[in-house]
Amino acid sequence: MMTAAVHPTLSQEVTYLEAISQALDEEMTRDERVFLIGEDIGAYGGAFKITEGFLEKYGDHRVIDTPLAESGIVGAAIGAAMMGLRPVVEMQFADFISCAFDQITEVAAKNHYRWNAPVPMVIRAPFGGGVHGGPFHSECPEGWFFHSPGLKLVAPSTPYDAKGLLKAAIRDPNPVIYFEHKFLYRRIKAALPSEDYIVPIGKAEVKRPGSTISVVTYGAMVHIALDAAARLQQDGIDLEVIDLRTLIPLDTETIYESIRKTSKAIILHEDTKTGGIGAEIAALLVEECFDCLDGPVLRVAAPDTPVPFSTPLEEFFLPKISDVEEAARKLAAY
Numbered sequence: 001m002m003t004a005a006v007h008p009t010l011s012q013e014v015t016y017l018e019a020i021s022q023a024l025d026e027e028m029t030r031d032e033r034v035f036l037i038g039e040d041i042g043a044y045g046g047a048f049k050i051t052e053g054f055l056e057k058y059g060d061h062r063v064i065d066t067p068l069a070e071s072g073i074v075g076a077a078i079g080a081a082m083m084g085l086r087p088v089v090e091m092q093f094a095d096f097i098s099c100a101f102d103q104i105t106e107v108a109a110k111n112h113y114r115w116n117a118p119v120p121m122v123i124r125a126p127f128g129g130g131v132h133g134g135p136f137h138s139e140c141p142e143g144w145f146f147h148s149p150g151l152k153l154v155a156p157s158t159p160y161d162a163k164g165l166l167k168a169a170i171r172d173p174n175p176v177i178y179f180e181h182k183f184l185y186r187r188i189k190a191a192l193p194s195e196d197y198i199v200p201i202g203k204a205e206v207k208r209p210g211s212t213i214s215v216v217t218y219g220a221m222v223h224i225a226l227d228a229a230a231r232l233q234q235d236g237i238d239l240e241v242i243d244l245r246t247l248i249p250l251d252t253e254t255i256y257e258s259i260r261k262t263s264k265a266i267i268l269h270e271d272t273k274t275g276g277i278g279a280e281i282a283a284l285l286v287e288e289c290f291d292c293l294d295g296p297v298l299r300v301a302a303p304d305t306p307v308p309f310s311t312p313l314e315e316f317f318l319p320k321i322s323d324v325e326e327a328a329r330k331l332a333a334y
Contacts, residue, residue: 008193017185019159019192020124021050023166024088026196028058031086034170035062037077038090038124047092048126048185070099074123078108081121086170094127094179095139108175109150118173122166128220128270129318130183134309140219140271140302142179142247146280152201153247155179157222159190161245164199172201179247181220188223204251206258210240213328214258216281217268218244221319225268228324237332247277255281256289263294264331270319273301295334298327 014022028034035058036051042065045052055063066073070091077087091097097104104123111117129138145151152174156162162180169176207222208229215225222243229239240258244251259265265285267278282297300323308314 008195008197010191011194013189013191014159015186016156016159016162016180016188017048017050019163019190020166020180021052022192023163023170024051025054025057027167027170028054028062031170033084034086034088035064035080036088036090037064037066037073039066039068039073039092041065041090046090048182051090070096071103074100074103074108077121078103078111078119081119081175082111082117087121088170089121089123091123091125093133093137094125094141095136097123097125097141097177098144101144104145104151104175104177105148109148112174113150119175120173121175122169123175123177125177125179126182127179128181128183129307129314130220132309132311132314133182133307135306138307138314140269142177143271143276145177146248146277150175151248152176153179154201154245155181155218155247156199156245157181157184157207157219157243159188160192161199161205161243163192164197165201165245167196168198168201171198176201179219183220184223199245202246202249202251204242204244204246204254206240206254207243208239208241210238210262212236212238212240212262213264213266213331214240214242214255214262215266215268215324215328216242216244216255216258218247219270221268221270224319224321225324228321228328231321232325232328237328239328250281252284252288255285259285259289260292263292264334265293265297266300266324266327266331267297268300268319268324270302272304273299274304276301295331298331300324300327
């Protein structure tokens with residue numbers, strides 16, 4: 001007798017922001033070691049209201065408001081993690097993470113290597129532009145930490161991945177920086193499984209199968225790539241869109257498999273171009289997939305300037321659908 005497939009029960013549609021809030025709430029209920037710490041996360045409910053109501057539900061010993069002192073916040077979280085707790089730090093904006101750079105790269109990232117001391121903590125970093133935040137509230141600083149062994153980096157593009165990756169990050173024994181894109185907070189929705197689930201760290205996903213060119217991307221740029229793919233299909237250019245989801249550890253197997261199929265690659269990220277994650281992926285493709293390539297590895301990224309505050313300038317600065325189309329047409333002509 002065949003057994004019917006078991007399908008997950010879906011919830012009502014939730015936004016990307018609500019998916020993050022759900023993950024925090026469920027993990028705090030599941031594990032009393034999990035606590036939140038950051039600026040304005042308690043009484044105010046967070047700058048983006050992700051933790052609204054958490055103070056009343058969990059108390060001020062598990063939802064801790066702090067002064068504006070990112071280095072101190074991360075340092076306290078590192079100590080708590082080493083004592084067996086599971087802190088989740090909120091950087092109000094990812095740009096401010098630079099104030100805690102020493103604690104993250106020299107302590108959290110290295111303690112397990114130095115003296116076998118796991119640091120199970122998560123740093124939530126709202127990043128990215130498109131919200132007219134200007135140069136101090138719109139950065140994509142993931143490249144700074146891509147070069148720091150001992151850290152894991154994730155960057156979800158959908159509500160499903162946002163919830164599942166945050167749950168996985170909280171349960172992970174290593175320090176994880178969780179890059180959540182502000183532009184996506186209230187702009188995308190999805191129905192999520194009501195049952196508990198995680199998205200494994202270190203596993204990319206092919207968001208759109210294709211045969212002509214592989215686009216490797218993450219975060220809000222996944223949606224730019226998908227929109228470009230829909231347009232280009234009319235002209236016979238079939239893009240395969242790979243959502244990295246995890247930046248470190250990088251899922252090279254999925255990337256290589258796609259490039260060996262299409263023989264052409266575009267790497268798309270919102271961060272500035274020089275020295276970005278795209279440069280490392282391009283180098284890997286040249287090293288590992290050179291014989292399969294039928295054209296140059298192209299990068300579509302932001303120019304090497306701070307993020308402009310002016311709306312027209314910011315729109316020019318951010319990678320657009322037309323930029324992906326232009327790169328794809330150029331590559332398809334090889």
